[in-house]
Amino acid sequence: MELPEAKQKFIEAWGKLGSEWGINRTMAQVHALLLVTPDALTTEDIMESLSISRGNANMTLRDLMSWGLVEKQHKAGERKEYFFADKNTWNIARQVAKERRKRELEPVLKILDELTKVQGDSKDPAYKTFNTSVTDINKMAKNVDKTLETMLKAEESWFWGSIFKMFK
Amino acid sequence: MELPEAKQKFIEAWGKLGSEWGINRTMAQVHALLLVTPDALTTEDIMESLSISRGNANMTLRDLMSWGLVEKQHKAGERKEYFFADKNTWNIARQVAKERRKRELEPVLKILDELTKVQGDSKDPAYKTFNTSVTDINKMAKNVDKTLETMLKAEESWFWGSIFKMFK
DNA sequence: ATAAACTTTCAATATATTTTGAAAGTTTAA
DNA sequence: TTAAACTTTCAAAATATATTGAAAGTTTAT
Structure with a gap:
């Protein structure tokens, strides 16, 4: 080619x-x-x-x-x-992560936090299911958010090095 | 509410x-x-x-x-x-990761692998820039791919536990 | 001040994606 | 069988998104 x-x-x-x-x-x-x-x-x-x-x-x-x-x-x-x-791939990835976090993840986290606080009858299956799903998704979204934050601060070699320690 | x-x-x-x-x-x-x-x-x-x-x-x-x-x-x-x-958030995340990896990441990895092999004059800036960018992006995409693979096999608590060790 | 060189805007247009709904297809019960 | 209950299909319509290009705006040199 x-x-x-x-x-x-x-x-x-x-x-x-x-x-x-x-x-x-x-x-x-x-x-x-x-x-x-x-x-x-x-x-x-x-x-x-x-x-x-x-x-x-x-x-x-x-x-x-x-x-x-x-x-x-x-x-x-x-x-x-x-x-x-900028041709540095790590910079590109970080920049995209940074912007999408700000533009998309953060607004959703804000809504999830609100929805987590909705009160209801803990005997009501409709409420229980809603609350469990929203709470779980909120936790996961927060984990993703923290991981992105770490990535934004990190040096490339350190970041992937840490990731690869997971394989051991 | x-x-x-x-x-x-x-x-x-x-x-x-x-x-x-x-x-x-x-x-x-x-x-x-x-x-x-x-x-x-x-x-x-x-x-x-x-x-x-x-x-x-x-x-x-x-x-x-x-x-x-x-x-x-x-x-x-x-x-x-x-x-x-399925209301298990970790299953959902894994399932989405699995499908997008298969549907979108893998085809791109295949193309990047091909493009990495393109030969050219290493004195030519056009070639050098192309080759460097494609090679770097390929490396990053492979890192993402491996991380997803790990995620697919992993248990939730183990996965996030490993991620959070990164903060220490 | 003028005009050439260049950039930005945005209403109109084109394209791509999503949705509809009625017809065709399938399954089940009697 | 038959027909009712239900599901699937897909061409047409609606909607959403992206693109055009000419006019308006800006900057710079003279």
């Missing part, structure tokens, strides 16, 4: 994976493109590479920046804005 | 979380409903509770069964089929 074909496959695979995990396909593809490209690209470059419109490219790049995955670069004496992706 | 309102909130929250993670909202809602309901429900019950059509309820229930989250129950002397969800 030649490099251009390989790049294409990578971009497609990343786009598909993204869309299966609730991330806009185009956003994942732009990210993939920047990941396999050594130099920073202009909006124009990205539009052309992926055959997308200016508006789409612009919005997607802003989104990627808000996720902390892509940064702007200014080149001396140039008007155009260049974009590049 | 009263129980019916609390149930409603839980169903909504679960549906929203699901859709943010690439799971059909209705599917997550049906699952949530079954999680907080002590007894098995008929298609009819579910249609009514969530105001969805028969076709939708039927397809969603089949989906949930294919994910291993819901089972059919036959009641003696009755024609109707009843559905109930």
Whole structure:
């Protein structure tokens, strides 16, 4: 397989994976493109590479920046804005974990905490089932939350080292 | 807050979380409903509770069964089929991890393995960047894969116990 | 101030996903 | 058999999500 074909496959695979995990396909593809490209690209470059419109490219790049995955670069004496992706995989994973935790996990934890407090007749099966399920899910969500917190603070080698101690 | 309102909130929250993670909202809602309901429900019950059509309820229930989250129950002397969800949160997490690993992670790992093998000029920045990114992502994906494998085999208390040793 | 170079916005459009519901299919009891 | 009870299917419709592209906005150089 030649490099251009390989790049294409990578971009497609990343786009598909993204869309299966609730991330806009185009956003994942732009990210993939920047990941396999050594130099920073202009909006124009990205539009052309992926055959997308200016508006789409612009919005997607802003989104990627808000996720902390892509940064702007200014080149001396140039008007155009260049974009590049952090290529450190551990940073990417941490950044995604951080954002999804904030945007999705935390709001759910807040609701679960509330629902855990709902009072009822402990003889009532409807109440018992509700309470047990919500309480258990809340516990698990808190475990996930704490693990993510640890991951966010951790160094990559330490994190996976600790994980792999589990296999022993 | 009263129980019916609390149930409603839980169903909504679960549906929203699901859709943010690439799971059909209705599917997550049906699952949530079954999680907080002590007894098995008929298609009819579910249609009514969530105001969805028969076709939708039927397809969603089949989906949930294919994910291993819901089972059919036959009641003696009755024609109707009843559905109930496994309410053990750890089982649910494992089941979801198992399916997503098989359906989404494994196909991507296969592609990454291929792309890792692509040959090129190690002096070429385009090749170097491609190769480094793909190789790094492949390593991380394999780490995730192994961790999931461990999780699938593990008992809940052992798994979280091991995770929490990481905090020490 | 002007205009060229570039970026952003957003209503309209296109695409993808989900849902409906009625018809077809199946199972069971008598 | 027959028919009632129940389940499944799937084309059409509804809804949700993503994309376009031209106009408006901004910045910079002269």
